[in-house]
Amino acid sequence: MTSILAGSTLQLPEVRAVLERLHDLADRNDNSIIQQVLSSGYDWKSASPAQNAATFREALLPIAPDVGRFLYGVARSISAQRIVEFGTSYGISTIYLAAAMRDRNGGLVIGSEMESSKVMQATENIAAAGLLPFVEIRAGDALETLRDPGGTIDLLFLDGWNNLYLDVLQLVSNNLRSGAVILADDLNITPEQMAPYLEYVRNPANGFISVALPIDDGIEYSVKL
Numbered sequence: 613m614t615s616i617l618a619g620s621t622l623q624l625p626e627v628r629a630v631l632e633r634l635h636d637l638a639d640r641n642d643n644s645i646i647q648q649v650l651s652s653g654y655d656w657k658s659a660s661p662a663q664n665a666a667t668f669r670e671a672l673l674p675i676a677p678d679v680g681r682f683l684y685g686v687a688r689s690i691s692a693q694r695i696v697e698f699g700t701s702y703g704i705s706t707i708y709l710a711a712a713m714r715d716r717n718g719g720l721v722i723g724s725e726m727e728s729s730k731v732m733q734a735t736e737n738i739a740a741a742g743l744l745p746f747v748e749i750r751a752g753d754a755l756e757t758l759r760d761p762g763g764t765i766d767l768l769f770l771d772g773w774n775n776l777y778l779d780v781l782q783l784v785s786n787n788l789r790s791g792a793v794i795l796a797d798d799l800n801i802t803p804e805q806m807a808p809y810l811e812y813v814r815n816p817a818n819g820f821i822s823v824a825l826p827i828d829d830g831i832e833y834s835v836k837l
């Protein structure tokens with residue numbers, strides 16, 4: 613295992629270089645890709661998850677840098693050892709989470725991505741950041757690939773298609789430890805799509821305590837009781 617430097621892995625030149633390059637790429641291209649697709653009349657709401665994944669294969673759709681630092685901070689503060697991520701794309705969020713694994717001296721981020729070209733891109737990017745030993749990306753539909761997360765989950769990050777959040781949560785819920793944190797991105801972007809998920813985690817009868825955080829696109833922060 614590589615030696616641990618004082619401070620955070622997020623400060624390492626190779627990690628910063630990869631994150632800067634990917635955030636820049638997304639800033640330059642994502643909006644025009646999305647506009648092009650939507651102006652062609654493509655109806656993403658009635659398309660299947662796989663159709664949407666293929667249609668948006670060139671778009672990174674990443675978390676913002678401050679969300680990345682928040683993910684890193686939460687992972688460090690609960691000393692997360694096993695993290696499950698729904699929606700890996702080009703690996704930006706995975707890199708922030710894997711940096712926390714490196715700084716706790718071990719742990720695993722299990723990513724998931726159904727678009728095969730993105731799995732390849734993410735693997736290359738995570739390798740360039742030197743964080744591949746802390747990551748396993750499961751290729752295919754997360755509703756299949758995350759069925760067995762291989763152990764107790766400390767942190768679940770939901771960032772795939774928003775209407776699947778509740779399905780993914782329920783899929784892995786037996787593996788969430790008491791005190792596990794669930795972070796769901798895009799609260800303010802697709803409230804309709806997220807409604808069933810929010811209703812579920814905000815109902816105390818379901819065993820979570822949950823609050824909306826005003827970070828970038830909005831994050832629902834939930835803790836399993």
Ligand SMILES: C[S@@+](CC[C@H](N)C(=O)[O-])C[C@H]1O[C@@H](n2cnc3c(N)ncnc32)[C@H](O)[C@@H]1O
Nearest residue numbers: 665674675699701704705725726753754772773
């Ligand atoms: C918003 S992007 C993820 C961005 C990534 N978390 C980041 O910050 O860099 C959502 C990704 O989830 C993937 N996805 C959506 N539904 C999925 C599913 N059912 N299984 C696996 N991947 C899925 C999409 O292909 C897309 O790349």
